[in-house]
Amino acid sequence: xxxxxxxxxxxVATLVLTTALEASxxxxxxxxxxxxxxxxxxxxxxxxxxxxxxxxxxxxxxxFALIYVGAFEFSGRVSWWRGGLIGVLHGLFVLVxxxxxxxxxxxxxxxxxxxxxxxRGLEPPGFFALNYGFQTPLSILLSHLLFGIILGAFYxxxx
Amino acid sequence: xPVASEAAKRAALVPDHELLRLVECTAGEVRLQLVFQPRAxxxxxxxxxxxxxxxxxRMEVGGGxxxxxxxxxxxxxxxxxxxxxNLRDGQSAQFSLTYSSDAxxxxxxxxxAARARLAESRRWWCDWADRATYDGPHCAAVRRSALALxxxxxxxxxxxxxxxxxxxxxxxxxxxNWDYRxxxxxxxxxxxxxxxxxGYWEEAEAFLNWLLFATWLTQPExxxxxxxFGETPPPERTLSHLRGxxxxxxxxxxxxxxxxxxxxVYGEVIDAVAQFASHGRRFDRPTQRVLLRFGEYxxxxxxxxxxxxxEPRSGPRPHTHSRLLxxxxxxxxxxxxxxxxxxxxxxxxxxxAAEAIRHDIVTNAWNARLExxxxxxxxxxxxxxxxxxxxxxxxxxDSPRMRAxxxxxxxxxxxxxxxxxxxxxxxxxxxxxxxxFWEVEYLARGGGSVEQAATALEQxxxxxxxxxxxxxxxxxxxxxALGNFPxxxxxxxxxxxxxxxxxxxxxxxxLVHRAASAVPNPSRSHP
Numbered sequence: 033x034x035x036x037x038x039x040x041x042x043x044v045a046t047l048v049l050t051t052a053l054e055a056s057x058x059x060x061x062x063x064x065x066x067x068x069x070x071x072x073x074x075x076x077x078x079x080x081x082x083x084x085x086x087x088x089x090x091x092x093x094x095x096f097a098l099i100y101v102g103a104f105e106f107s108g109r110v111s112w113w114r115g116g117l118i119g120v121l122h123g124l125f126v127l128v129x130x131x132x133x134x135x136x137x138x139x140x141x142x143x144x145x146x147x148x149x150x151x152r153g154l155e156p157p158g159f160f161a162l163n164y165g166f167q168t169p170l171s172i173l174l175s176h177l178l179f180g181i182i183l184g185a186f187y188x189x190x191x
Numbered sequence: 192x193p194v195a196s197e198a199a200k201r202a203a204l205v206p207d208h209e210l211l212r213l214v215e216c217t218a219g220e221v222r223l224q225l226v227f228q229p230r231a232x233x234x235x236x237x238x239x240x241x242x243x244x245x246x247x248x249r250m251e252v253g254g255g256x257x258x259x260x261x262x263x264x265x266x267x268x269x270x271x272x273x274x275x276x277n278l279r280d281g282q283s284a285q286f287s288l289t290y291s292s293d294a295x296x297x298x299x300x301x302x303x304a305a306r307a308r309l310a311e312s313r314r315w316w317c318d319w320a321d322r323a324t325y326d327g328p329h330c331a332a333v334r335r336s337a338l339a340l341x342x343x344x345x346x347x348x349x350x351x352x353x354x355x356x357x358x359x360x361x362x363x364x365x366x367x368n369w370d371y372r373x374x375x376x377x378x379x380x381x382x383x384x385x386x387x388x389x390g391y392w393e394e395a396e397a398f399l400n401w402l403l404f405a406t407w408l409t410q411p412e413x414x415x416x417x418x419x420f421g422e423t424p425p426p427e428r429t430l431s432h433l434r435g436x437x438x439x440x441x442x443x444x445x446x447x448x449x450x451x452x453x454x455x456v457y458g459e460v461i462d463a464v465a466q467f468a469s470h471g472r473r474f475d476r477p478t479q480r481v482l483l484r485f486g487e488y489x490x491x492x493x494x495x496x497x498x499x500x501x502e503p504r505s506g507p508r509p510h511t512h513s514r515l516l517x518x519x520x521x522x523x524x525x526x527x528x529x530x531x532x533x534x535x536x537x538x539x540x541x542x543x544a545a546e547a548i549r550h551d552i553v554t555n556a557w558n559a560r561l562e563x564x565x566x567x568x569x570x571x572x573x574x575x576x577x578x579x580x581x582x583x584x585x586x587x588x589d590s591p592r593m594r595a596x597x598x599x600x601x602x603x604x605x606x607x608x609x610x611x612x613x614x615x616x617x618x619x620x621x622x623x624x625x626x627x628f629w630e631v632e633y634l635a636r637g638g639g640s641v642e643q644a645a646t647a648l649e650q651x652x653x654x655x656x657x658x659x660x661x662x663x664x665x666x667x668x669x670x671x672a673l674g675n676f677p678x679x680x681x682x683x684x685x686x687x688x689x690x691x692x693x694x695x696x697x698x699x700x701x702l703v704h705r706a707a708s709a710v711p712n713p714s715r716s717h718p
Contacts, residue, residue, distance in 0.1 A: 057293060060254025065294040077201040140204055147245030148260075148298040153204055155258070155296040156246070163243075164295060165254065 034190045038101045039094070045182040046093025050086070052175035062168040064161055072140050072154060093179075096122065100183045105190065115184015116177050123176030127169055131157040193308040194315045206289040206297045211305055213285050216278035223278060225286070227259060228271040233430050233444065237270040246298065248272055255292035261285065262301050324390030327693030328645065332652050335659035336682035337389055340382070343679045345419035349397025350374045350405070351382060352419065354663070354675035360439040361664055361674040362620055368435065370446050371663075371675040373416040373424045376402065377455065377500060378680055380462040385686040387466065399467055402460060403478060411484035413456045415448055415502070424449045451498040452507060457489045458516025458523075462583070465523035465705070468532040479533045486524040490544040493517035494551075500576060501613060509568040511556040512576040514548055519583045521545035526705055552585070557592065563599035564592065566614060573603050575611045575626035578633045584705045588637035597630075597638050607667040609650035621664030621673040627651045628684030635691040636701060644692050651685070661685070 056062045068078070070092070071085025100118050104110040135141045135156045142148035144156055161168040193211050214223060229238040231252045240259075243249045247260035248267055259265065262285045265272045276284055287299030299305065319341065320334050327333070344351045353375050358368035379402055386395035405421035406413055418424055427447035435442050464474070464482060474482070499510035521541045528538040555568040566574030577596050581588035604612045610622035611630055628651060634644035654665045656672065661681045663674030694701060 060292075063254070063256065063291065063294055063296075068294045072204060076204045078204075080201075142246060142298055144244060144246060147247075148300050150300050150304040151203075153206070153297045153300055155256075155291070155298055157295070158243075163249070163256075165251065165256075 033101060033105055034188055037186075037188045038097060041183055041186045042094045042097030042101075043090070044186070045097060045179045046090055048182055049093065049175045049179040050089060052178055053171065056167075056171035056175070060165075062161075062165040062171045064157070064164040064168050064171065069134070069138070069141075069154075073138050076140060096179075097183055100180065101187055104184070104187060108189070110184055110187055110189055112181045112185035115180035115182070115187075117180065118184070119176040119178070119180020120173060122180065123173040126176065127160050127172055131161045132159075193312045195308070195311055196315060199311060204297045205308070206287075206291070206299050208290040209299050209308075210288040211285070211299060211308060212287075213283060213305065213309060214276075214278065215283040216280055218280055220277060220279050223274075223276040223284070225261075225265075225274040225276065226271065227265070227273065229257065233433065233442075235430075235432055240267045240270060240272050242267055255290060256296050258287075258289045258296055258298050260287045260289075260299055260301060322390060325388070325689070325693070327689055327696070329648065329652060329689055332655065332659060333389070333686055333689045335655075336685045337385075337391065339660060339677050339682045340386070340679055340686075341394065343677075344394065344398075348404075348419055348421065349394070349401040350417070350419040350421070351378070351398060351679055353378065353416075353680060354678050356675045357444055358442040359436050359662070359673075359675045362618075363437050363439045365439075365620075366441065367620070367674075368439065368441055368443055369675070370424075370427070370443050371678075373418055373446060374401075374405070375416045375680075376406070376413055377415070377453070377459050378683060379456075379459040380466070381459075381683045381687060382679070383463040383466050385683045385690070387470070388690040389686065396467070396472075399463060402463065403481070406460065407481070410481050411488040413460065413485070415451055415453050415456060416446060447504065448498070448502040451502060452495065453499060453502070454489070454493060454495065454497045454513040455500050455510075455516035457485050458519035458583070461485060461520040461523045465527055465532075468527055468530070473532065476534075479536075482524065482527070482533060483536055486521060486541050489517050489520045490541060493544065493548055509555075511552060511564055511566060511568060512574065512579070514552050514556070514568070515580060515583060515585055518545050518548040518552065518585060521548070522584070522705065549585070561599055562595040564596045572615060573600050575600060575604055575613045575623065575629060578626075578629045581633055581636055581638065582629070588633055593633075593638060597633060601630075609647040610654075610665060610667050622667045623664055624654075624661055624678060624681030625684035628681070628688040631688035632691040635688070635695045637695075641692070641695055644688075644695065648688055648692060651688075 053064065053066060057065060067085030067089050068082055069085065070088045071081030074084045075081050100115060103118060135143050138154065140152055141154040141156050142152050155163055157163055161172065193209055195205055229250055230236065231238050238250045238252055241249045247258050248265060250257040259272065261274065263274055263276055265274045278284060285301045285305050287301060287305065289296055289299045320338060323334055323337055325333050340351060343355060351374055352372050354371035357370035357372055361367035382398060383395050386398065405417040414423055416424055425445040427443055427445040429441040429443055433442040434440060461482060493514065496507035496509045497513050498507055500512055522545050524541050525538045525545065527533045528536045556564045558565045558571055561571060563573060564577045564580065566572050578600065580586045581593055586593045603615065606612050606622035609627050611626040612619060613623040613626050631644050631648045631651065634647060654670055655661055660677040662672035662676040663678040663681060666673055
C-alpha cells in the first residue's frame with residue numbers, strides 16, 4: 033500500500049468532503065453537520081464540539097480512505113469512477129445504516145421512540161437523515177461521491 | 192424564552208431558540224384551547240405541520256426547522272395543530288417551540304427539565320437586573336426599562352433594534368406605519384449614556400463595538416440605520432395581503448429612510464465614543480483614523496441641508512438639530528485630540544469648523560420674534576429636539592436663550608401634563624415619548640427645579656403600561672400607546688431622565704466627556 037499517497041489524498045478528500053457539507057449548510061440545503069454531531073458525542077459545549085468533531089471527522093476520513101485504498105489495492109485498479117462508485121456506496125451506507133445507528137451511539141441524541149430527555153435532546157437524523165432537510169441525502173451522496181473521485185483519481189497504487 | 196449562563200450552556204446542550212409556555216391551574220378547573228397555526232413569509236405562505244411521534248410536531252421553513260412539543264397530546268392537520276385541555280387545581284401543561292437553522296436542532300425537554308430552565312432563566316434575569324448600580328427615584332421603572340433594552344439587543348452582535356415590531360400605526364388610518372426592526376445610529380449617544388449610567392458597561396461596550404464594526408464598510412459616510420448584522424436594511428415595500436393593526440394599513444417591511452442624509456448621526460456616534468473615552472477606554476489606531484475621517488466628513492459637509500432626525504419624506508432642509516450634532520461631533524473630537532485619546536492629529540481645523548457651526552446656529556437658528564431657537568435655520572417653527580442643546584453642552588440649561596426656548600416649546604408643543612409633541616402637525620399626532628423625557632432632563636440639568644423635573648418624570652411614568660413598557664408615542668387624550676412597541680428610544684429617554692435627576696440631586700457633574708476648553712460655549716458670548 034502507498035502509505036504516503038493514502039495519508040495525503042485521504043486528508044485532501046476529507047477536507048473536500050467537509051467543505052462540501054459545510055457549503056451545503058451555508059446554502060441551506062441541509063442542517064446536517066457531521067463535525068458538530070461527532071463533537072457533541074464528546075462534549076456539550078457547542079464551540080468545543082465543532083473543533084473536536086472536526087478533528088474526529090478528519091481521523092474518520094483517513095480511516096474510511098483506508099477502506100477505499102484497500103479496495104483499490106485489492107483489485108489492482110484505481111480510477112476516478114471506481115472511487116466515485118465506492119463513494120456512492122459509502123454515502124448510501126451512511127444514509128441507511130449510519131444514521132439509523134446514530135441515536136443508539138450518540139450519548140446526547142434523542143431517540144425516535146422515547147423522545148428527548150434532559151440529557152438527550154439532539155434531534156435524531158430520521159430515515160435517510162430527512163429530519164435535517166429533504167435535500168440532505170443528495171448533499172451526503174454528492175459529498176461522498178467527491179470524496180471517492182478524489183481518492184480514485186489521485187491515489188497511486190504501490191508498484 | 193429561556194436563557195442560560197455561558198457556563199450552563201457549556202455544561203449541557205440547550206435549544207438555540209426556544210419559546211417555553213407553562214400553564215398552571217391554581218384553583219378550580221379551567222378549559223384551555225390551544226391553537227398553533229404557523230405562517231411563513233409574513234403570513235403569505237402556510238407551513239406544513241408533520242407529526243413525528245414522541246419527538247413532537249415538525250415544521251420546515253426555508254432551511255430551518257421548528258419543533259413543537261407539549262406535555263399534552265396535540266392533534267394536527269395540514270397546517271395547524273390544536274389541543275383542548277381541562278386543567279384542575281394543581282395541574283399544569285407545558286409547550287415548547289424550538290428553532291434551529293444551521294445544525295441539528297436541540298429539542299426542548301419538558302417536565303422537570305423545563306421547570307429547571309424556567310428557574311434558571313428567572314435567576315439569570317434577576318442577576319442581570321441586580322447588576323444595575325442605580326438606586327435613585329423610580330428604581331423599578333428604570334430597571335424595567337433596562338430589561339426592555341436588553342431584550343431589544345441582538346446578543347451575538349450587541350446591536351439594539353429601535354423596536355421589535357413593524358407598522359404599528361402612529362395614528363390609526365393615517366398611513367404612518369414604519370418598520371423599526373433596525374438599529375438607528377441616532378440612538379448611539381443616548382444608549383451608551385443610559386447603559387453606562389446604570390453600570391452596564393459590558394452591554395455599552397458591545398453596542399459601541401457593533402457601532403464601530405457596522406460603520407466600518409461605509410465610513411466615512413454613515414448610514415442612518417443598519418441591520419443587527421451591520422448591513423444596510425432592505426428597501427421599503429408594502430405587504431398588501433395584510434390588513435394591518437386595527438385595519439390600519441399599510442404593513443411595511445424595510446425602511447425608506449435608509450438612503451436619507453442625516454448629518455446628526457455623526458455627532459451621536461462620536462459623542463458615544465467620547466463618553467467611553469472619558470471613562471478611560473482607549474481606541475486602536477485604525478479606530479482613531481476612522482473617527483478623524485468622520486470628523487473630516489462633518490467639517491466639509493455640515494453646511495448641507497439634510498432630512499433631519501425625524502426623517503420626513505419631504506426633502507432636505509437646514510435642520511438646527513443636525514447642525515447642533517455636527518458641532519457636537521467636532522467639539523468631542525477636539526476634546527479627544529486634546530486629551531490624547533486621538534493621537535497624531537491636529538485639532539485646529541475641527542475647532543475652526545465647530546466655531547463656524549456655532550456662529551451659524553447662534554445667528555440663524557434664533558428667532559427674535561418667537562424668542563426661541565427654531566427647528567430649521569431661518570424658520571419660525573419649534574421642535575422638541577431643541578431641548579437637547581443643553582444635553583450636548585452647546586448652551587447651558589439656564590442660559591437666557593435656553594430658558595426662552597423651553598418656554599416657547601412648553602407653550603407651543605405641550606400635549607398634556609409633561610407630554611410634548613415633537614413638532615406641530617395638522618392633524619396632531621401623538622405625544623412623542625422621548626421628548627417628554629428630554630424636557631425632564633432639561634429641567635434636571637438646570638432649566639428648572641428638582642421638584643419640577645421630578646413631577647414631570649412622575650407624570651410621564653403614568654403612561655407606562657401594566658408591565659412597565661412604553662411605545663414611541665402616547666395618545667394625549669386616551670393615554671393609549673401609539674406606534675411601534677416597545678420603543679428603545681423612549682426607554683433610553685426614561686433612564687437618562689432618571690439619571691439626570693439623580694445627578695442633580697447628588698450634585699454630580701454632567702458632560703464629563705466634554706472638555707471645557709474644547710469649543711467655547713455660546714451662552715458666554717451672547718445674551
